[in-house]
Amino acid sequence: MTTRRKFLQGSAALAPGAALAAPALAQSTIRWRMQTYAGPALAEHVIDPAIEMFNQIAGDRMQIELFYADQLVPTGELFQALQRGTIDAVQSDDDSMASPTEVTVFGGYFPFGSRYSLDVPVLFNQYGLDEIWKEEYAKVGVQHISAGAWDPCHFATKDPIRSLADLQGKRVFTFPTAGRFLSQFGVVPVTLPWEDIEVAVQTGELDGIAWSGITEDYTVGWADVTNYFLTNNISGAWIGHFFANQERWNEVPEDLKTLFKVCCEQSHYYRQWWYWGGEAALRVNGPKMELTSIPDAEWDTVERAAQAFWDEIAAESETKAKVVEIFKQYNADMQKAGRPYRYTNA
Incomplete structure (x- = not known):
């Protein structure tokens, strides 16, 4: 399995660069490395479109190189790598990346915390969880960007x-x-x-x-x-997030911060209908x-x-x-x- 994983990591590492082809970059281009919890097949839906969109719009001002599950560091070490700046941004839940915060147990699947995927954005945007998450991650040098729902x-x-x-x-x-x-x-x-x-x-x-x-x-x-x-x-619904190293986030111009947030929100929206429709269709028609x-x-x-x-x-x-x-x-x-x-x- 170790050999197989190394092969997958090596081949998958080429995919982001090919998929996110950008024009020749200036020396002043902001470059980030981002790792997702997802492997290549899943990332095609849960993260690739958002990063492709960001890179296309940001052009030579900023480019994000995307890595898949366990490519740079094991998922359980994602938080540590993010905090020390080995990785600039992460897409994950709090629980599996072992973040040392008071809210970690609620990330991923908090038992029966939600019944539908729309529960998650309402909890964060209307019931106050977003503020709590931002406060908790600010204490440990990480910018919590946004939360969204995945599948049940x-x-x-x-x-x-x-x-x-x-x-x-x-x-x-x-x-x-x-x-x-x-x-x-x-x-x-x-x-x-x-x-x-x-x-x-x-x-x-x-x-x-x-x-x-x-x-x-x-x-x-x-x-x-x-x-x-x-x-x-x-x-x-799984509760997942986008995070960034606080120092690297502070270096990004405000308009590019806004662009990144918009791309994250587009990713959340895509998953809302992709999972909701997919869960039903595969129960009915999946062979x-x-x-x-x-x-x-x-x-x-x-x-x-x-x-x-x-x-x-x-x-x-x-x-x-x-x-x-x-x-x-x-x-x-x-x-x-x-x-x-x-x-x-x-």
Whole structure:
């Protein structure tokens, strides 16, 4: 797997330069290196278009060289590399890049924190999470640029999951906080480099994946090595972000900062419809995985456990308690709003 990963990294490293071909650059051109959490196949949707757009418009004033998952540093070291300036910008969630902030556990998949992808931008832009994130990252020398929603979190497995008992002992690639939550149901969280996951499922090192929805399972090849897709999810949307090293961000002219923010927002918008439509279309028409479900009455056990998990997280610090309270208030408001925001049995 090490040899395979090095080959993929070497070949993928050529892709950004080819795809983002720019005119001859002046000596004064601002040059950034950016790494995403995503591998090449997924990056084609979640980041490539935004960086291509930025480079095309910025021209010889600024160019961003994009690297994919684990190319420059392992995903778990992304924050450290960003903080010390080895990398100028990052697209990731807080959780998998191990950022040392009070909000890290809420990045990625915070269990049942959201039900739909639109919940994420509302939480950040209307319920105050954006301000909290910016304050927390300012303390550690990183500019939090924006947050957006990705896909929901489902299990893709080799064996069918039709009850909570079927989760016992399953070795699953997932995010740190999601793994911490799921371990109470017998799931064994496993951490591996992103590019090794497909092979790990094939060799039996992994029994499944709880890292994405069905769109990514098909896009990155995981649907080729798993047989079943569990329709129950532990979160309605992954919370991901764009970050920059604070010193490098301060050096960028205001109009280029604005351009970068606009390109990030375009990326968020693209994912809103790409995932929303893709999740439904592949459930209905996807030929590679059989859909399974855990009965609602049994799955309610998991949802109730999430509320206890929230309280456990809130007890860890004042900031975490503040964020948990926002999640509680938001979900209570959505429940009271009723259809289409929440259904009575949600």
